[in-house]
Amino acid sequence: MSLHHQDIHQGRLLHIGCVCCRPENAGCSDLEQTSSNTVAFPLHGVFIKHHAHGAEVVAHIGQALFFNAGETYRVSHPVGSGDDCLVLRAEEEVLRDILAEHDARRAEHDGHPFRSTHVALVPEIELQRSLLWHGLRNREASILEVETRGLSLLSAVMARISPDGSRDAHGASRRTRRREQSHAVAVLLADQPERDWNLDELARRVHASPYHLARSFRAALGEPIHRYQLRMRLALALEKILDSSIALTTLAMELGFATPSHFTAAFGRAYGVTPSALRKQARPTQAYELRKILTAARNGAH
Secondary structure (H helix, E strand, O other), X not given: OEEEEEEEEEOOOEEEEEEEEEOOOOOOOOOEEOOOOEEEEEXXXXXXXXXXXXXXXXXXOOEEEEEOOXXXXXXXXXOOOOEEEEEEEEOHHHHHHHHHHXXXXXXXXXXXXXXXXXXXXXXHHHHHHHHHHHHHHOOOOOHHHHHHHXXXXXXXXXXXXXXXXXXXXXXXXXXXXXXXXXXXXXXXXXXXXOOOOOHHHHHHHOOOOHHHHHHHHHHHHOOOHHHHHHHHHHHHHHHHHHHOOOOHHHHHHHOOOOOHHHHHHHHHHHHOOOHHHHHHHOXXXXXXXXXXXXXXXXXXXX
């Protein structure tokens, strides 16, 4: 397995990097161990993180994954194309402050701040992640802006960890056949979000009944299958709108939306701004104005 780490920002409080992984096959990697408390945001590709206690997480662009310092795990790539992740690591004092803000009882965490394996990203956090990555990649953001955005993103993600997240993680170790089927469907959807899947076809692919697959998927991943697919499509659309010049009608078709108007409506409901308005404002010298536009659009939507 080829693993490349690029440092993008390194300060006393916050370290930001990009990790690119290119596997030689679809099997599990050797046992790995992280040395620092880290939050990873997949940007490209699909992989599975296999925890030592048995839990598995299907990692994709719509999630944040938590790595506690010293934990062991393995990684596999079921579709073989590798992955790229934006990774954030904060100093101990920063994590302690964030924990104290969200749950005073967990301010003393004994080096293990993350009581869950992962969280799904809501649209507001996806925007924060994408704008941070956009600014870093285009070298348009000042150090102050990078650190402010980075710490805000960490805080927003950690706020989504439920108080009983550790019990959820241990419960995931008792894997059942239906949970494995749900994970297999998540891989299919994340790898081919543009495909016009139907429930029966997905059920046949994982040897499940459509009824039980629909129920177990929601229980395992926290949302219905169709919402999961829509989130994948919109997250990919967000990146392409900010970082490419592809025509929006073409983008809508490539991502599997029935019509451009369907794409525009779904994007607007999720992010509070139309694709064309977001692209118009996404200029290297207009990061602050873009944030104001997004905030105003969301407030207006309510």
